[in-house]
Amino acid sequence: MNKTIYILFSFLILFSYKSKAQNVFVSLYNDFEIKTAVIRPVQGKYELIANDNKVLKINKGNNIIYFTAIGDSISAWDLDNHLGIFRKIEIVVKSKKNSFRIQPAYPALKEREYQGGVVLTAKENRLLIINNVNLDYYVAGVVESECGPNAPYEYYKSQAIICRTYALDHLSRHIQDGFQLCDCVHCQVYKNRCRKNDSILLAVKKTQNLVIVDSTLSLIAATFHSNCGGQTMNSEDVWSSEKSYLKSVIDTFCNNQVHSNWTDTISIKDWITYLDTIGFDITQKTLNNDSLTFIQKHRKKYYRINGDSILLTKIRSDFKLKSTFFSIYPENDYLILKGTGYGHGVGLCQEGAMQMARYGYSYSNIIYFYYRGVSIINFRSKKFVDIK
């Protein structure tokens, strides 16, 4: 396929989202096996449709509905009556302003509030609870869950575009499970509707329909992490797949932030045992303070000692370290690990991006700094966004 045809093809795929991007289907409490849950409207009007037939109206205050999975069916009650046993129940929104609260009763979990409707089914005594929600409400909920309620406005705009891009790029991720996205870290954290900060809602509105694309107009893998420690990572050094826009950048914006520095301690004995376990040719005699010292001024991919090497990502995972960006200094019987950053280090650095916003950089400046050679585009109007 030549490049022009490829770009036209990409446009077609990108803009085919136009009709279906309005709502997304997100599995709630996806990490848990919910048997019983309670739903009650907080705002607006809803109808309960069971097996595609209307059962009752449910409005704020006058209806609390209990749902229990029984095998592959759902038993439903309101305060007064058993409504029946059904294979599928939909709670359908009938007013523009709407929200509902949901709380699992078995197991007992924290109550959450969402907008939009709900589709309930059951399988092997487990409820599948799917929120049918407008993309913008979903993005706002994700931005609040992923970024907290006290960040700068321009940063929220950059994060809203990133979360929207990620969502549209992953609509098929759970297609075999019967929904599009889960509410956990596996997709994007969506633990509530956005309630705590109106500037998130405004940021989502002001960036409505904006997504990030690469030079072939494909949606980018818009990864982000808490703090890069001063230098982001090449995607291929962490996940093996190379992306032209996920390239290492030096980042001074995230210095002196909450997750800038960390230290850890490992006994030399444990370290030698570990190296031995992973197949390093090592004896205590060949080790001294010089060979145990490991310095990273710039990010490295491997830890090397006496001709053997191991991926730093494996060490991070095995020792549950905050990042792979650390140096090692022997001290008596211990190794002191002095590290910077928190997270995988690929893509946007959240604490650096927040600092850029505080210094007056725009959301597009932030996105173009962390993702190289990308464009911001309105996926409905097909217009590119100029750098401000």
Ligand SMILES: [Zn+2]
């Ligand atoms: Zn998921």
Ligand SMILES: [Zn+2]
């Ligand atoms: Zn950073």
